Amino acid sequence: MKVLVPVKRVMDYNVKARVKSDGTGVDLANVKMSMNPFDEIAVEEAVRLKEAGTATEVVAVSCGVAACQETLRTAMAIGADRAVLVESDAELQPLAVAKLLKAVADKESPQLVILGKQAIDDDSNQVGQMLAALLGWPQATFASKVVIADGKATVTREVDGGLETVALTLPAVVTTDLRLNEPRYATLPNIMKAKKKTLDTLKPDALGVDVSPRLTTVRVSEPPKRSAGIKVADVAQLVDKLKNEAKVF
Amino acid sequence: MAILVIAEHDNASLKAATLNTVTAAAKIGGEVHVLVAGSDCRAVADAAARVQGVAKVRLADAAHYGDFTAENHAALIVAQVANAASGYTHVLAPSTSHGKNTLPRVAALLDVAQISDIIAVEDADTFVRPIYAGNALATVKSSDATKVITVRTTGFDAAAAEGGSAAVEAIGAAADTGQCTLVGRDIAKSARPELTAAKIIVSGGRGMGSGENYHKVLEPLADKLGAAMGATRAAVDAGFVPNDYQVGQTGKIVAPQLYIAIGISGAIQHLAGMKDSKVIVAINKDPDAPIFQVADYGLVADLFAAVPELVAAI
Ligand SMILES: Cc1cc2nc3c(=O)[nH]c(=O)nc-3n(C[C@H](O)[C@H](O)[C@H](O)COP(=O)(O)OP(=O)(O)OC[C@H]3O[C@@H](n4cnc5c(N)ncnc54)[C@H](O)[C@@H]3O)c2cc1C
Ligand SMILES: Nc1ncnc2c1ncn2[C@@H]1O[C@H](COP(=O)(O)O)[C@@H](O)[C@H]1O
Numbered sequence: 001m002k003v004l005v006p007v008k009r010v011m012d013y014n015v016k017a018r019v020k021s022d023g024t025g026v027d028l029a030n031v032k033m034s035m036n037p038f039d040e041i042a043v044e045e046a047v048r049l050k051e052a053g054t055a056t057e058v059v060a061v062s063c064g065v066a067a068c069q070e071t072l073r074t075a076m077a078i079g080a081d082r083a084v085l086v087e088s089d090a091e092l093q094p095l096a097v098a099k100l101l102k103a104v105a106d107k108e109s110p111q112l113v114i115l116g117k118q119a120i121d122d123d124s125n126q127v128g129q130m131l132a133a134l135l136g137w138p139q140a141t142f143a144s145k146v147v148i149a150d151g152k153a154t155v156t157r158e159v160d161g162g163l164e165t166v167a168l169t170l171p172a173v174v175t176t177d178l179r180l181n182e183p184r185y186a187t188l189p190n191i192m193k194a195k196k197k198t199l200d201t202l203k204p205d206a207l208g209v210d211v212s213p214r215l216t217t218v219r220v221s222e223p224p225k226r227s228a229g230i231k232v233a234d235v236a237q238l239v240d241k242l243k244n245e246a247k248v249f
Numbered sequence: 250m251a252i253l254v255i256a257e258h259d260n261a262s263l264k265a266a267t268l269n270t271v272t273a274a275a276k277i278g279g280e281v282h283v284l285v286a287g288s289d290c291r292a293v294a295d296a297a298a299r300v301q302g303v304a305k306v307r308l309a310d311a312a313h314y315g316d317f318t319a320e321n322h323a324a325l326i327v328a329q330v331a332n333a334a335s336g337y338t339h340v341l342a343p344s345t346s347h348g349k350n351t352l353p354r355v356a357a358l359l360d361v362a363q364i365s366d367i368i369a370v371e372d373a374d375t376f377v378r379p380i381y382a383g384n385a386l387a388t389v390k391s392s393d394a395t396k397v398i399t400v401r402t403t404g405f406d407a408a409a410a411e412g413g414s415a416a417v418e419a420i421g422a423a424a425d426t427g428q429c430t431l432v433g434r435d436i437a438k439s440a441r442p443e444l445t446a447a448k449i450i451v452s453g454g455r456g457m458g459s460g461e462n463y464h465k466v467l468e469p470l471a472d473k474l475g476a477a478m479g480a481t482r483a484a485v486d487a488g489f490v491p492n493d494y495q496v497g498q499t500g501k502i503v504a505p506q507l508y509i510a511i512g513i514s515g516a517i518q519h520l521a522g523m524k525d526s527k528v529i530v531a532i533n534k535d536p537d538a539p540i541f542q543v544a545d546y547g548l549v550a551d552l553f554a555a556v557p558e559l560v561a562a563i
Contacts, residue, residue, distance in 0.1 A: 095363075139319055160501075161493050162434070168429050178485075217388070
């Protein structure tokens, strides 16, 4: 079974985003970029499926600028066998990414695609579900456990109120939640090995995909600032403030 | 022009998130219809018909809608929108796990973008949504014929649950795709208010030390205040509490009247889920914890002493 893992290059989760003063977007100049954390979990899960003998090959794919090669090398250092970059300097919105991934899936014929549930930059939470729709495959989003057996994926999902387990026919799309696994650190030998693994580059045109954006960003602004309040001396003062100033009790 | 709102429910009762979504729909303008898809869910449709501002309720009652699989629900919604006579220009669902699971599938099948998690409506094509864990707000304009939108419920007031008298119209079910079947559900039953609808939330982080402490220390406070209980990712990952307690960028977004953060440092990802609360209280023993930068009232103290004292004082 082949597993495809889409990975996105995003601003590192430790960096606080700053809005550009001209209101056109978030400042990405000289900012640390990393693999989207949910995608690390996706790569880890795919690699574990391979280690367990369930998967035969793990292919990482990223859509975006040439620098996404770094993200793909990271995926291969965690254990992906090879990688595909769909290179484009254009802004790629979730629907466009889903169409590109569908084109890659059509070429690669994986039995399973594991994505992150959400990219922590655009916070869209869309691509996995869109890809499943375009492929006509079932989906299990927000996974905290994945079991592949008897031609089925049995997936436990984190939903409002608790957990839900669903069984999907394969091929299928799964998106990861935080509790699925704890991704390993890439070791130096594995980082070295990853440099020798195959990384193919494709262009959206060659895949026949129109990536034109459907949404235009009118402006990006700072959210209203919340100013720090006061420090209270003790519990008695806190209760007094909550009763008489904030009037919440 | 008509707007289709996807009802959030559990086959028995209509969930509050639907009411906020109806308000968002009303801001766009046009007739608001509510789709209730489920199994044995007539009572839900009747409740939706009483919501102020709803012009029509469409009820799709079939066994294969009862488990809320995205495959079946998306197919049904797409059929409704594709029917030109319906005139639907917008499809809205609350950003619940069902809405987030289903709507992108609808959007892709319609070949349109989805606009996730809107917090404001500027006009029928233009919406505001948080990005980067709420550290930026993007105003986006859609050029698609149909707008598929999920709604952050904290961004909109709830429509009145009573006062409307919409007609309920039964619609035919689409075929069961059979691609996804429910194996089981483990949903916690709690007497406490739902996190996303609560007026007061008591939330604990890694500072609680253990699940036992979390319950022993925080429950008396929550009981006294009639509060819902929340947590950080760190507390969930450590197994103190189940996953659905998680507040934050990638958990639940809340905006209660009062949020009490206890033993929580205030990471960006946590703040993203609670910084729109009306009043924030933080109890933390570290005076430099970032949570104090957003707290209206900060108490630097050991929580194991301060919380029981607080319980005794209110
Ligand atoms: C992709 C991604 C998504 C994430 N999504 C979320 C999310 O949705 N929600 C979320 O919450 N986090 C999320 N996180 C995690 C986030 O970055 C932080 O790690 C997390 O919020 C920290 O939780 P905490 O405040 O409980 O723990 P810590 O940061 O460890 O803070 C514990 C605090 O408790 C205090 N403390 C300890 N003992 C006591 C005591 N006895 N009395 C008083 N105070 C005490 C300490 O001073 C400290 O400030 C995400 C991270 C990533 C990478
Ligand atoms: N440009 C991209 N290249 C590869 N994968 C992506 C890209 N954008 C999003 N994804 C995948 O889709 C998931 C959800 O992203 P989103 O819908 O944008 O929140 C991510 O976690 C990735 O797995």
